[in-house]
Amino acid sequence: MPPRLTPFATPLLALGAALLAGCSSLPWAAGRTPDGxxxxxxxxxxxxxxxxxxxxxxxxxxxxxxxxxxxxxxxxxxxxxxxxxxxxxxxxxxxxxxxxxxxxxxxxxxxxxxxxxxxxxxxxxxxxxxxxxxxxxxxxxxxxxxxxxxxxxxxxxxxxxxxxxxxxxxxxxxxxxxxxxxxxxxxxxxxxxxxxxxxxxxxxxxxxxxxxxxxxxxxxxxxxxxxxxxxxxxxxxxxxxxxxxxxxxxxxxxxxxxxxxxxxxxxxxxxxxxxxxxxxxxxxxxxxxxxxxxxxxxxxxxxxxxxxxxxxxxxxxxxxxxxxxxxxxxxxxxxxxxxxxxxxxxxxxxxxxxxxxxxxxxxxxxxxxxxxxxxxxxxxxxxxxLVQQAHEAAIAYVNTPIGESTLRMSSYFADEGNMTALAPVNAAQIDYVRTELSRSHPELAGVPVLGAAAAFRTGFGGPDDYTDVAPGPLTLRSAADLYFYPNTLAAVKTDGAGLKAWLEKSAERFNRIDPTKAGEQALINSRYTGYNFDQIQGGIRYVIDVSKPVGQRITTLTFQGKPVEPGQPFVVVTNNYRANGGGHFPGLDGSNIVLAAPDGTREILAKWLESRKQISAKDLEPTSWNFAPMKTRGPVVFTDASGKQDVARKAGLDHIRQLKDHGDGTATYGIDLSR
Missing domain, CATH: 3.60.21.10 (Metallo-dependent phosphatases)
Structure with missing residues (x-):
């Protein structure tokens, strides 16, 4: 039996019906969002x-x-x-x-x-x-x-x-x-x-x-x-x-x-x-x-x-x-x-x-x-x-053995002259191109081949963002650590003037240092990325004077002990990124590439390490450059991973010392440019 309505119920129901009917004209009831x-x-x-x-x-x-x-x-x-x-x-x-x-x-x-x-x-x-x-x-x-x-x-x-x-x-x-x-x-x-x-x-x-x-x-x-x-x-x-x-x-x-x-x-x-x-x-x-x-x-x-x-x-x-x-x-x-x-x-x-x-x-x-x-x-x-199977397979892959090393290859202090992580890359690149050029460009057989490499991991991502391959067994992981990106190899033909311009561009990695300034000065230009600091080897020696303005810092440049002439021909091995204009280096726009290898630089490096079986210091060219000696009134400083002064010393950089540990894995180091 339905409930009995009170005398007031009928008019209230009528009012409710009227309100419901009126709501249909409101914008949100019709699917439109109201203004306001x-x-x-x-x-x-x-x-x-x-x-x-x-x-x-x-x-x-x-x-x-x-x-x-x-x-x-x-x-x-x-x-x-x-x-x-x-x-x-x-x-x-x-x-x-x-x-x-x-x-x-x-x-x-x-x-x-x-x-x-x-x-x-x-x-x-x-x-x-x-x-x-x-x-x-x-x-x-x-x-x-x-x-x-x-x-x-x-x-x-x-x-x-x-x-x-x-x-x-x-x-x-x-x-x-x-x-x-x-x-x-x-x-x-x-x-x-x-x-x-x-x-x-x-x-x-x-x-x-x-x-x-x-x-x-x-x-x-x-x-x-x-x-x-x-x-x-x-x-x-x-x-x-x-x-x-x-x-x-x-x-x-x-x-x-x-x-x-x-x-x-x-x-x-x-x-x-x-x-x-x-x-x-x-x-x-x-x-x-x-x-x-x-x-x-x-x-x-x-x-x-x-x-x-x-x-x-x-x-x-x-x-x-x-x-x-x-x-x-x-x-x-x-x-x-x-x-x-x-x-x-x-x-x-x-x-x-x-x-x-x-x-x-x-x-x-x-x-x-x-x-x-x-x-x-x-x-x-x-x-x-979701990714565990692929993750485990990747770990197994990078642990594939390829040889041994008797020295530590590290990018700690790469900006200051430690080339232990770059020298094997340059050596592998140079060997590869010398072999390939003799086949594809016999007219370039007598042209000197140089190698250009940059340290890809220099602390940008934090105190663990460095290449560091310890002495002992080498694996594919070691090659991947030494060469971080999947670039392919490329070689370009240039001359002495182009080589100097290349090095001048790389030297923008450093701030200009005023020897007369009493206060602290930062060595590294943080706006110039580390992977654009190319360091070139293959029989050349050069000096970087950080007291001079950009474009005038390469004060000495020799090949096999003799000054490099502006028109002297060279082939420089780099990667496809740099050869095609990456980093906006002068003279590098893809037009002077003489070899564009189908092989990745990392794979070339891994094969080179495997062919040597054991790598020691005698297999690698020493650091090819140094800073122009300069006595400064105030300290010249830079940031690197903390507790690595011994790495610098073993790399021959005994003019570097740790000044302050920041407590976060990084430290301030001082470099004595007079030595």
């Missing part, structure tokens, strides 16, 4: 992971809590717990850069049905999209097409659908030479339900459409010329944005996020600019900018003082932007505040800002157990099991 509503959205970014899935150092064969995507995953989960509305994107340089990556690409390549380990890990975190960095092209277009699950109409590309990441990759500025079309989708739109609130505080669930468009550095055509020439073309970042943004805007997204594998440079714009983020931020229609490539943090002090850049709040020309460092050390977070105006979402740029969240705290920060304590977040337990 507000939403907070977090854009999360990873970049330059370089296949460092686990917190593990394959060169030292031990865990390393200071890096690894498995810890970034923890930050991602924490951010999602903090922010109800999140989107997660990756800015590239994802599939290359670790022993695990090389194993899956070069040693035992994954099949079409197998997904790369790094993409397995990222899929576990449910990404919304990403782009390709320059290092995505290191293994060739066929491999890239396969592992990204992207059929490509290019020479060497794949037409089938292979296992790839479970999120879209977009790239707007690389095109097939066959048909002129982008090799990846230039843009896409991802939609996610978000929480929003009306002006009176009512909670809404509404869809948010986010358009993404991706860009890679145009110099890939130089850096990976052997893989890309004749197969693809590249346009400038700004040109590609102007070309494809109208298409994306026609889809009426609520937000547009530009994903750039590049940093910030305010120099005059050119279509081949490597770090064009500042100019991309100036293209109308972009609401947020994700950066990468520079292996740096933005916001951060490195970018303080740049025009129209707020390096504290993370704004580039008013656009919220972030760059999350490298190797899984950080998570980038852009906090966007959205206001609903005139039927569309508008970013409140006064309220929005960016930050970089580290997996490890900096020494001496708040909430530490001691003044120098460093705390790292735990690894996400879901990641390691």
């Amino acid at each position: 509503a507000r939403a907070n959205v977090a854009i999360l970014e990873t970049t330059d992971v370089h296949a460092n899935v686990l917190s593990y150092d394959y060169y030292k064969l031990k865990p390393d809590a200071s890096l690894g995507y498995e810890r970034t995953a923890t930050l991602i989960r924490r951010a999602r717990a903090e922010f109800p509305n999140t989107f997660l994107f990756d800015s590239g340089d994802t599939i290359q850069g670790s022993v695990l990556a090389d194993y899956q690409a070069l040693v035992k390549p994954v099949t079409c049905a197998q997904e790369l380990a790094v993409y397995k890990a990222m899929d576990a975190m449910d990404y919304d999209g990403g782009t390709a960095g320059n290092h995505e092209f290191n293994y060739g277009l066929g491999f890239l097409s396969q592992v990204t699950g992207t059929p490509m109409n290019v020479d060497g590309g794949r037409s089938d659908h292979c296992a790839g990441p479970h999120f879209p990759l977009v790239l707007a500025n690389v095109y097939s030479a066959r048909d002129g079309k982008p090799i990846f989708k230039p843009w896409t739109v991802v939609t996610r339900q978000i929480e929003a609130y009306t002006a009176d505080g009512s909670k809404l669930s509404v869809p948010l459409k986010v358009g993404i468009i991706g860009f890679t550095p145009p110099p890939i055509m130089d850096w990976d010329k052997q893989h890309l020439a004749g197969k693809v073309t590249v346009s400038g970042v700004v040109e590609a944005a102007h070309k494809y943004l109208p298409e994306l805007q026609a889809q009426h997204p609520d937000l547009i996020v530009a994903i750039l594998h590049g940093g910030l440079n305010t120099a005059p714009y050119t279509p081949d600019m490597e770090n064009a983020g500042w100019y991309l931020a100036g293209v109308p229609g972009i609401d947020a900018l994700l950066l990468g490539h520079s292996h740096a943090e933005f916001p951060g002090p490195r970018y303080a003082g740049l025009k129209e850049v707020d390096a504290q709040r993370g704004l580039v020309r008013g656009v919220p932007a972030v760059m999350a460092d490298f190797f899984g050390k950080d998570l980038g977070v852009i906090r966007l505040v959205l206001d609903r105006k005139d039927g569309r979402w508008v970013v409140d740029r006064e309220e929005s800002h960016s930050e970089v969240r580290r997996i490890c705290s900096k020494p001496g920060g708040p909430n530490k157990s001691g003044p120098q304590a460093v705390e790292c977040v735990p690894a996400d337990p879901a990641i390691a099991p």
